[in-house]
Amino acid sequence: MTKVLEKSYIDYDIVIGGGGAAGLSLAYRLANSAFSHLKILIIEPDSKQGNDHTWCSWLEGEHIFDECATTFYSNIIFKSKYLTKSYPIFPYRYRLISADKFYNYVLEEISNCDHISIKQGKIESFEETANCVQLKMEDQTSYQCRQFFKCYIDHLPSTKDCLYVDQHFKGWWIETQGEEFETETCTLMDFKIDQAGEVRFMYVLPISKTKALVEVAIFSNNLLSQEAYDHILGKYIEDHLSLKQYHITEKEFGVIPMTDYDFKKYNTQKVIAIGSAGGAIKPSTGYAFSQIQVQCDYIVNCLNEGKEIDMRKTKPLRQIMYDKTFLSVLLFGDVPGDKVFSDLFEKNKPQQIFKFLDERTNILEELKIMSTCDIGLFTKALIRIMK
Numbered sequence: 001m002t003k004v005l006e007k008s009y010i011d012y013d014i015v016i017g018g019g020g021a022a023g024l025s026l027a028y029r030l031a032n033s034a035f036s037h038l039k040i041l042i043i044e045p046d047s048k049q050g051n052d053h054t055w056c057s058w059l060e061g062e063h064i065f066d067e068c069a070t071t072f073y074s075n076i077i078f079k080s081k082y083l084t085k086s087y088p089i090f091p092y093r094y095r096l097i098s099a100d101k102f103y104n105y106v107l108e109e110i111s112n113c114d115h116i117s118i119k120q121g122k123i124e125s126f127e128e129t130a131n132c133v134q135l136k137m138e139d140q141t142s143y144q145c146r147q148f149f150k151c152y153i154d155h156l157p158s159t160k161d162c163l164y165v166d167q168h169f170k171g172w173w174i175e176t177q178g179e180e181f182e183t184e185t186c187t188l189m190d191f192k193i194d195q196a197g198e199v200r201f202m203y204v205l206p207i208s209k210t211k212a213l214v215e216v217a218i219f220s221n222n223l224l225s226q227e228a229y230d231h232i233l234g235k236y237i238e239d240h241l242s243l244k245q246y247h248i249t250e251k252e253f254g255v256i257p258m259t260d261y262d263f264k265k266y267n268t269q270k271v272i273a274i275g276s277a278g279g280a281i282k283p284s285t286g287y288a289f290s291q292i293q294v295q296c297d298y299i300v301n302c303l304n305e306g307k308e309i310d311m312r313k314t315k316p317l318r319q320i321m322y323d324k325t326f327l328s329v330l331l332f333g334d335v336p337g338d339k340v341f342s343d344l345f346e347k348n349k350p351q352q353i354f355k356f357l358d359e360r361t362n363i364l365e366e367l368k369i370m371s372t373c374d375i376g377l378f379t380k381a382l383i384r385i386m387k
């Protein structure tokens with residue numbers, strides 16, 4: 001990190017570096033008048049006008065950000081060569097939030113707060129001193145704050161040092177002339193595509209009878225060319241959705257790390273990483289939005305009660321072991337990924353799977369779920385990660 005000249009005063013109580021899902025989820029909570037005594041700055045390079053992500057999560061009951069959701073599904077479909085089944089998911093709902101709506105919703109809320117300001121720019125480096133964190137910006141300006149929430153990834157682990165696989169996605173928003181989609185039901189996972197020796201699935205998220213997001217997700221460390229993703233999408237739409245005529249209105253692409261790397265090890269009392277940078281991406285699935293909310297609720301609770309923030313408390317140790325084991329099974333390919341997920345969906349209700357993935361199950365429930373998987377295989381993976 002570059003040395004920054006120390007100023008004699010503190011500019012902000014809190015700086016949130018990165019105004020994406022995590023940074024803005026935290027900022028939304030801090031917009032509450034209970035925090036109006038704090039001077040807060042969000043630093044984000046992007047104008048956040050566009051729709052760069054679509055975030056889905058299953059939820060039980062009402063939830064923060066429901067108001068900016070585009071749609072909720074009450075049924076999900078799972079498909080593979082082993083199993084094709086539609087499930088009602090009550091009391092859960094599967095919620096779709098488009099990033100542009102989320103950004104507008106949060107930024108509107110913040111615009112009414114005198115204690116939060118936003119600076120468009122990029123943090124180049126940061127350094128912790130005895131009583132503050134100094135941030136150096138790319139434009140060579142600098143800020144000092146008491147607490148820095150780092151909500152962007154500034155380093156990735158080497159694949160040699162931990163279990164690691166990229167999850168890469170490409171999606172097309174498509175519009176059809178006729179009414180082709182059911183709006184109550186989404187396809188959560190469809191493994192009925194060529195797996196190419198990797199873990200590959202499609203998902204289909206309709207937001208009206210004529211509009212849906214069709215996306216491919218791949219777990220592998222070999223990114224494809226954009227044309228190759230497009231080929232998979234086009235073929236799926238034609239062969240599996242039987243659509244010949246449609247119009248692509250938007251595209252999204254992204255890569256996220258699925259890893260057991262300990263992102264929290266660099267946290268200090270003053271520098272706290274959250275979101276993808278703070279290990280919120282579930283290593284076994286790639287979902288992060290719900291865990292980000294867990295992290296933000298925890299932080300706000302600590303700030304409210306004047307407690308020390310220890311992000312390790314947001315994830316129990318045994319959940320870390322489950323994630324490692326599951327990721328190891330997927331990575332070492334002892335059994336194809338589509339079979340692992342099919343076993344889970346064949347022998348468990350989705351509500352139970354959701355509860356497990358949300359890390360809210362008790363040990364008995366976890367043992368029950370584990371007994372529906374290939375025990376020998378998972379034990380082998382467990383032994384491998386313990387070595």
Ligand SMILES: Cc1cc2nc3c(=O)[nH]c(=O)nc-3n(C[C@H](O)[C@H](O)[C@H](O)COP(=O)(O)OP(=O)(O)OC[C@H]3O[C@@H](n4cnc5c(N)ncnc54)[C@H](O)[C@@H]3O)c2cc1C
Pocket residue numbers: 017018019020021022023043044045046052053054055056057121122123124151152153169252253254255256274275276277281286287288289290
């Ligand atoms: C295409 C895609 C689809 C996804 N879908 C889902 C889903 O359906 N459900 C789910 O649970 N998860 C999903 N995820 C995973 C995860 O929820 C998202 O990646 C989520 O955006 C992570 O939030 P974040 O705040 O950590 O990162 P981001 O949302 O990427 O935000 C990071 C922010 O930091 C900013 N930034 C970067 N560098 C700097 C810097 N030096 N200084 C200041 N700011 C900086 C960036 O501009 C960005 O705005 C998806 C991910 C992708 C890529």
